[in-house]
Amino acid sequence: MPVEDKMAVRNIGQKKRRTDLVIIILGLVVLALPFLRFTTREYILSVLTFVFIYTTLGQSWNILGGFAKQFSLGHAAFFGLGAFFTAFGCHLGVPALASLVIAGILVALVSYPLGRICFSAKGPYFTIITLALAEIFRIIFLWRPELSGSEGMTLPVNFFSKNTNMYYLALIMAAGSILVAFLIGRSNLGLSLRSIGDDEDASAELGVSVLYAKSITLFMSAGMAALAGGTYGIFIQYLSPNDVFSIIYSLDAIFISIVGGAGLSFGPFIGALLFSILEETLNPLAPGAHLLFLGSILIAIMFLLPNGLLSLVYKTGTQTGPMAIRIVRKEKKEGSAPRVV
Amino acid sequence: MDYGTLFFQLLMTGIFLSSLYVLMTFGLTLIFGVMEIVNFAHGSFAILGGYACLLTATKLGIDPFIALLPVTLFMAIVGFLTFRLFTRYTFDVGDAHVVHYYALLLIISNILALIFGLDYRFIQSPYGYEQLHLGTLKYPLIKIFVTALSLATVVGVSLFIRYSTTGKRIRAVSQSKESAEILGIDSLSVRQTAWVIGIASAGLMGALVGLVNPFSPYAGTTYLITAFTVAILGGMGSMFGTIIAGFIVGMTESLFSIILPSQITPVIAFIIIIVALTIRPEGLFSRS
Numbered sequence: 001m002p003v004e005d006k007m008a009v010r011n012i013g014q015k016k017r018r019t020d021l022v023i024i025i026l027g028l029v030v031l032a033l034p035f036l037r038f039t040t041r042e043y044i045l046s047v048l049t050f051v052f053i054y055t056t057l058g059q060s061w062n063i064l065g066g067f068a069k070q071f072s073l074g075h076a077a078f079f080g081l082g083a084f085f086t087a088f089g090c091h092l093g094v095p096a097l098a099s100l101v102i103a104g105i106l107v108a109l110v111s112y113p114l115g116r117i118c119f120s121a122k123g124p125y126f127t128i129i130t131l132a133l134a135e136i137f138r139i140i141f142l143w144r145p146e147l148s149g150s151e152g153m154t155l156p157v158n159f160f161s162k163n164t165n166m167y168y169l170a171l172i173m174a175a176g177s178i179l180v181a182f183l184i185g186r187s188n189l190g191l192s193l194r195s196i197g198d199d200e201d202a203s204a205e206l207g208v209s210v211l212y213a214k215s216i217t218l219f220m221s222a223g224m225a226a227l228a229g230g231t232y233g234i235f236i237q238y239l240s241p242n243d244v245f246s247i248i249y250s251l252d253a254i255f256i257s258i259v260g261g262a263g264l265s266f267g268p269f270i271g272a273l274l275f276s277i278l279e280e281t282l283n284p285l286a287p288g289a290h291l292l293f294l295g296s297i298l299i300a301i302m303f304l305l306p307n308g309l310l311s312l313v314y315k316t317g318t319q320t321g322p323m324a325i326r327i328v329r330k331e332k333k334e335g336s337a338p339r340v341v
Numbered sequence: 342m343d344y345g346t347l348f349f350q351l352l353m354t355g356i357f358l359s360s361l362y363v364l365m366t367f368g369l370t371l372i373f374g375v376m377e378i379v380n381f382a383h384g385s386f387a388i389l390g391g392y393a394c395l396l397t398a399t400k401l402g403i404d405p406f407i408a409l410l411p412v413t414l415f416m417a418i419v420g421f422l423t424f425r426l427f428t429r430y431t432f433d434v435g436d437a438h439v440v441h442y443y444a445l446l447l448i449i450s451n452i453l454a455l456i457f458g459l460d461y462r463f464i465q466s467p468y469g470y471e472q473l474h475l476g477t478l479k480y481p482l483i484k485i486f487v488t489a490l491s492l493a494t495v496v497g498v499s500l501f502i503r504y505s506t507t508g509k510r511i512r513a514v515s516q517s518k519e520s521a522e523i524l525g526i527d528s529l530s531v532r533q534t535a536w537v538i539g540i541a542s543a544g545l546m547g548a549l550v551g552l553v554n555p556f557s558p559y560a561g562t563t564y565l566i567t568a569f570t571v572a573i574l575g576g577m578g579s580m581f582g583t584i585i586a587g588f589i590v591g592m593t594e595s596l597f598s599i600i601l602p603s604q605i606t607p608v609i610a611f612i613i614i615i616v617a618l619t620i621r622p623e624g625l626f627s628r629s
Contacts, residue, residue, distance in 0.1 A: 071439050121618045123436045124379035128569045129618050132611040135566060143604050247562060251447065254440055288454035288558075295447030302441055303430065 030171065034164040045167050051269075051276045052170035053232050057249065058256030058268030059177035060224035063184055064217050065254065066262035069197035073250045074118070074130030075225050077137045080245035081107045082226025083233035084141065084148065087155050090234075096158040097169075100230040104223045111222030115215045122200065131247070138245035152240030160234050170231055174269065177224050181265040184220075189213060194263070225253070248291070255294050259301050261308025270309050349478050351595050357484050359591025360491040364546045365564060366571040366583050367498060368539030374515035374578030375535040376432060381442035383543050383568060384561030385449040390416050390544025391551035392453055395464050405466045406486065409548055416544025420537040428536055429529065446561065453558035461555040464548070487549045494545060498538065499580055511535050515578055563607060570614040 034045060057079060064070050082103050089099020114133060121129050141147045160166045184190045192213040195203040204210045233239050252275065260271030275294070282290035305311055369383050393415050397408040427445065431438050472479040502508035513521040514531045522528050550556065550564075571590050575582030590610060597609050 069436060071436060073439075073443070117615060117619055124439055125573070125618055127381075127436075127439045128379070128566075128573065129615055132566055132569075132614045135562075136608055136611050139605055139608050143602070251443065254443070258440060286455055288451040288459075291447050292451035292455065295444040295451065298444040299427075299441060299448075302434070302437065302444070306434075306437075 034167055042163065045163050047276055047280060049163075049167050049170045049235060050279075051272045052167075052174035053228050053235070054252065054256055054272035054275055055174040055269045056170075056177045056228035056231070057225055057253045058260065058271050059174075059181050059265075060221045060228065061250075061253035062257040062262060062264075062268050063181050063193075063224075064214075064221045066257055066264070066267070067184065067190060067193035067197060068214060068217060070214065071127045071254070072118075072130040073127050073247065073254075074134040075221075075253045076245050076247055076249040077114075077130075077134040078107050078111065078222040078225035079229035079232070079249045079253075080134075080137060080141070080241065081110065082229030083239050083244045084153075085226070086230035086233050087153055087239055090155050090158065091153075096160055096234055100227065100234070103230045104227045107226035108219050108223035111218050112215060114222075115218040118218075119211060119214050131250075134245060134247065134250060138241050141241035141245060148239065148241055150241070152238060152243075155233060155237045155239070157237075158234070161237070166235055170235070173227055173231055177227075178265050178269065180220065180224070181268075184217070185263075185265055189216065193217060197263075251294070255298055259297065259308055261310030264308065264310050267308050267310050274309070346478060347599075350480075351599070353480050353484070354598070355588075355592040355595035357488045357591075358594055359588040360488045360495065361546060361550060362567060362571050362591050363495050363584050363587030364491040364542055364549070365568045366575070366587060367495060367580070368542040369568050370572045370575065370578055370580070370583050371502075371511070371535050372539040373572070375511060376428075376532050378428070378431065378438055379442070379577075380539070381439060381565065382445040382449060383539075384563070384565030385446045385453075385558075386416070386419070386540050386543040386561075387547030387550070387564050388453060388556055388558060388561045389419065389449055390547035391464070391556050392457060392462070393544065394548035394551055395462055398464055398466075405464050405548075405552055406490075409490070409545060412548050413541050413545045417537050417541040419544070420540030421533070423540065424533050424536045429532075446565075450558045450561055457558065459557060459559070461557045461560075462551070463555040464551045466552055484553060487553055491546065491549055494542065495584070498542065499584075502580065507531075507534055566607070566614070567610050570610040570617075573614055574617050 030048070033048070034041075038044075057075070060078070061072065061075050064072060085103035085106055086096070086099050089102055090096055092099075094102070118126055118129050118133065142150050145151075160169055184193070192203065192208045192210075195206070195208055196210055196213060200210060229244060233244070256268050256271035256275050258271070259274060260269065261267030274297075278293055278297075279290050282293055301308065365383070365387065369380055372378060372380050372383075390412055394405060394408050394412045397403065397411055398405040401408070423445075427441075431441050434441065466483060468482055471482045473482045473485060502511060510521070510526050510531045511534065513524070513526055514528050514535075518528050521531075547556070547564075567590065571583060571586045574589060575584075575586030590613060593613070594606060594609055598606055601609075
């Protein structure tokens with residue numbers, strides 16, 4: 001191996017160690033935050049709880065939309081179902097954590113038949129069918145008073161009503177979802193999903209079991225979205241169908257995933273941070289103002305940085321947007337493999 | 342109410358809904374045929390047309406039916422600008438375009454929300470409450486005007502696409518873009534024409550609906566899903582299929598509105614869409 005190549009390898013190694021160090025320090029700060037004493041503690045904790053819930057929601061979209069490029073507009077359905085199943089569980093006297101887990105599993109099971117319906121259509125048709133499904137759930141929950149009706153329902157006070165416990169619950173959800181996406185990205189399933197994303201027909205020809213890969217991913221994705229919804233319900237303690245089944249949550253998931261970096265396991269976290277900052281600063285100004293900005297930023301990111309904000313940090317293959325900014329790297333050697341996170 | 346009156350009411354409501362659905366879907370399916378783009382922002386363009394009509398009618402104090410002309414012109418300009426600034430950059434992004442157009446929907450509807458607020462608005466017209474009497478049968482006059490206007494527009498646009506040179510170019514590009522380009526057709530300008538026609542017809546439809554039903558900045562999604570239902574049932578890109586499908590959906594909704602409570606009538610369209618896509622993913626009347 002020539003000397004320069006060795007130098008390049010060492011440089012990459014050092015850089016990797018430095019990024020790891022930054023992540024570890026950030027992780028420790030996030031873990032210790034509830035024990036620190038500062039004036040805006042309650043506010044920061046609640047914002048971060050939302051960031052973690054949104055990370056989980058964005059990640060659930062990411063494993064389907066980011067890896068396999070199945071652009072779903074129906075994740076609000078899983079989010080809302082998860083929230084309501086958790087609420088039903090709590091009302092039946094099941095402990096909050098148990099009903100959250102049960103809701104996740106139930107919604108994942110429900111997603112299987114729904115997936116069989118949705119995956120019969122491809123491309124934009126898939127998007128339309130998921131949109132229609134989410135709207136059906138919203139209308140049915142609004143219509144039947146025994147499900148909740150237009151009045152909505154409240155959740156009883158439980159273990160997670162304390163802010164610190166809630167914070168750790170959301171943190172564990174977010175960390176778990178990032179871990180799941182990371183493992184999928186490394187596994188054979190991740191490879192199948194990426195090849196489906198590139199060209200579905202060609203992957204089917206090459207022996208990728210397309211329907212199986214999509215269904216199992218939707219299974220995990222729906223469970224994850226349901227956990228995010230259940231956590232949201234426990235945190236907010238009031239659910240109404242017009243809120244949790246709102247198409248806005250599907251959009252939030254897309255925004256969080258794409259802006260952070262679709263197909264990257266840390267992407268949704270970055271997206272969720274940006275999303276929460278925008279929501280916290282702009283929403284008090286005027287209703288809908290933050291959505292206007294979300295739409296504009298989403299278009300700008302899709303045009304300029306189609307691989308998301310994280311592609312500024314990591315080299316993630318080719319940029320394929322119409323006006324994509326070419327990222328010039330300092331490393332001169334072409335041979336170094338692109339890092340996929 | 343005797344059965345004759347009931348049948349008459351259902352028939353008239355069915356025709357009324359169908360004509361609006363066909364007009365709405367025409368633009369959507371025209372755009373899809375020419376550029377393979379599913380315009381998720383179509384519903385919000387319709388709402389924009391509604392607000393434009395509301396402003397013209399109230400601020401200038403003219404009859405809303407006369408205001409439809411400047412509104413359609415305005416929407417054509419909006420269509421031209423959005424094509425120049427946005428649409429022409431989204432041709433080579435593949436399926437990801439649904440995200441672009443959904444973001445466009447958000448931008449349009451939230452600009453409207455910031456300007457006009459979230460309340461439902463309604464375009465007042467001087468003959469809003471008059472009824473047409475046919476013996477014992479009666480029906481709101483304004484609905485008849487709206488039906489007639491949208492049917493006339495549908496027929497006009499169909500004839501334009503069928504017989505004019507521009508229309509022939511549009512059909513050529515939607516059949517095969519490559520062959521059309523080899524024959525010397527400028528596909529970009531054809532796409533621009535199709536987009537402008539599509540947006541203008543969406544705006545006209547929004548203004549017409551605004552004369553009968555109240556609307557709000559976020560109401561576009563409901564129109565959008567209904568238009569998708571019609572487009573998919575008729576086969577994306579097929580004009581004839583759109584007209585048939587529009588009448589199927591409109592009549593079905595009118596018929597079911599007497600059995601089902603009014604909150605869940607939108608579900609009919611959604612169920613039609615899901616069943617149609619499960620049976621034939623390319624649409625019932627599609628060319629392929």
